[in-house]
Amino acid sequence: MGRIADPERALRLARAILSDVMLYNVEKVRAGIEADDLFERLREELEEARAFFDERVEAEVAERTNAFGRALVDVLVFRSRAVRSKIW
Amino acid sequence: MIKSPSEMDHYELLDVPREAAADEVERAYRMALATWEGGSLATYSLYSEREVELLRERIEHAFRVLSDVDARAAYDRRLGGGQPEEHALPLDLDLTFEEPQRAELLAPGLELQEAFEEDGTPYDGARLRRSRLQRGVELEQIARVTKVNPTYLRFIEDDQYESLPAPVYVRGFVSAYARCLGLDPARVVPDYMERFETARPSAAPSLVSTRSSGRLAAGRRGRR
Numbered sequence: 001m002g003r004i005a006d007p008e009r010a011l012r013l014a015r016a017i018l019s020d021v022m023l024y025n026v027e028k029v030r031a032g033i034e035a036d037d038l039f040e041r042l043r044e045e046l047e048e049a050r051a052f053f054d055e056r057v058e059a060e061v062a063e064r065t066n067a068f069g070r071a072l073v074d075v076l077v078f079r080s081r082a083v084r085s086k087i088w
Numbered sequence: 089m090i091k092s093p094s095e096m097d098h099y100e101l102l103d104v105p106r107e108a109a110a111d112e113v114e115r116a117y118r119m120a121l122a123t124w125e126g127g128s129l130a131t132y133s134l135y136s137e138r139e140v141e142l143l144r145e146r147i148e149h150a151f152r153v154l155s156d157v158d159a160r161a162a163y164d165r166r167l168g169g170g171q172p173e174e175h176a177l178p179l180d181l182d183l184t185f186e187e188p189q190r191a192e193l194l195a196p197g198l199e200l201q202e203a204f205e206e207d208g209t210p211y212d213g214a215r216l217r218r219s220r221l222q223r224g225v226e227l228e229q230i231a232r233v234t235k236v237n238p239t240y241l242r243f244i245e246d247d248q249y250e251s252l253p254a255p256v257y258v259r260g261f262v263s264a265y266a267r268c269l270g271l272d273p274a275r276v277v278p279d280y281m282e283r284f285e286t287a288r289p290s291a292a293p294s295l296v297s298t299r300s301s302g303r304l305a306a307g308r309r310g311r312r
Contacts, residue, residue, distance in 0.1 A: 012224030019226040020217075023242070056222065 004057045007065045013056060014071035017049045022076055033080045046072075096256075097167060098150035103254030106164070110155060117151040122237075123257045211271075211279035213247035216262075219269055220245075234264040241265065244280075249288045258284060 004010050022029055025045055032038030039046065053068050062068065099106055102116040121144070153159045209215055220230065227245075231238040240261055243251045252258045259281055266276035 009224055013221065014224075016221050016224045016226050019228070020221070023227060052221070 005061055007061055007067065010057045010061050010065055011067040011071060014053055014067045015075055017053055018068075018071050018075040021045050021049050022079065029076060029080055033077070034084060038076065042076075098154050098163065101147060101150045101254070101256075102154065104154075106167075108154075113151065113154045117147065117155075119253050120147045120257075123253050210283070211266075211276045212283055213245040213280075216265065216269075216276070216280070217245040219271060223269055225269060230265060230268050233268050234261075236261050236264060247283065247287070249284050252284070255281065255284065255288070 004013060021042065025042060028041055028045075029038065032041040035041075050068060054062060057067070099108070102113060102120055104113055104116045108116070153163050220227070227238055227241050230236070231241055234241075240252060242248075244258070244261060244265065252261075259277060262280045263273040263277050266273045
């Protein structure tokens with residue numbers, strides 16, 4: 001199976017991967033949002049997620065679209081907006 | 089070989105051992121009902137509404153018998169004597185999978201032409217999850233389309249067989265999951281159910297499980 005070259009599919013893949021990270025780490029995400037150290041707390045999971053994403057998406061597409069970074073905000077941060085935090 | 093509901097005795101239908109205590113029977117009954125509850129049923133894609141209705145009645149009947157001490161004793165005597173089972177209701181669900189894949193069962197945004205994959209490895213939970221992620225489909229999307237409880241979908245992907253309900257339901261769940269991803273249920277279901285039947289302990293199922301790693305890499309999750 002070739003690498004993904006379509007930006008929409010790349011973004012969809014990133015969202016699915018990060019949705020799983022959130023699903024399997026609900027408490028960590030909540031604590032990370034509350035303490036404003038989400039990315040530090042999820043460092044290992046996010047590195048693994050990023051590696052999985054990079055294996056499947058054309059490097060140029062990944063870089064140009066910043067699909068992973070966008071999905072990171074959309075999925076992990078935006079979906080956690082109900083959590084009380086000093087960020088918002 | 090998985091029996092069809094029409095061939096199962098009451099214990100098999102509720103997925104409890106013959107010696108199951110009353111509370112165990114009740115727990116299994118509630119789980120079976122929840123599985124087949126209106127609007128939360130994956131296997132509506134496999135069964136007609138009438139078939140589901142009959143199955144629910146069959147589950148109700150099994151529970152009524154097994155939760156009544158006298159009725160259960162009489163039933164056990166009949167089973168022990170090898171007498172033909174007397175089901176209160178006719179039920180002959182066809183559990184073969186001859187329906188073609190249907191586009192309306194695909195997860196939103198997924199097109200059939202991008203859905204096929206061939207890597208030859210058997211379909212276990214980890215492979216199902218990889219297939220899902222490769223298609224960019226979130227577990228919640230599958231839950232919405234198939235109406236399978238997302239907790240069960242996670243158990244399927246984690247190969248947590250002991251946390252899943254009776255085989256007849258799991259078969260329907262896995263089939264619905266496969267269809268949703270555009271996979272061929274005729275290939276996916278036998279693979280998955282073979283592992284399920286090999287690994288599944290005889291104890292009654294429990295919804296409580298603490299094993300869940302959520303790791304992404306192939307071969308690192310759900311292994312025993």
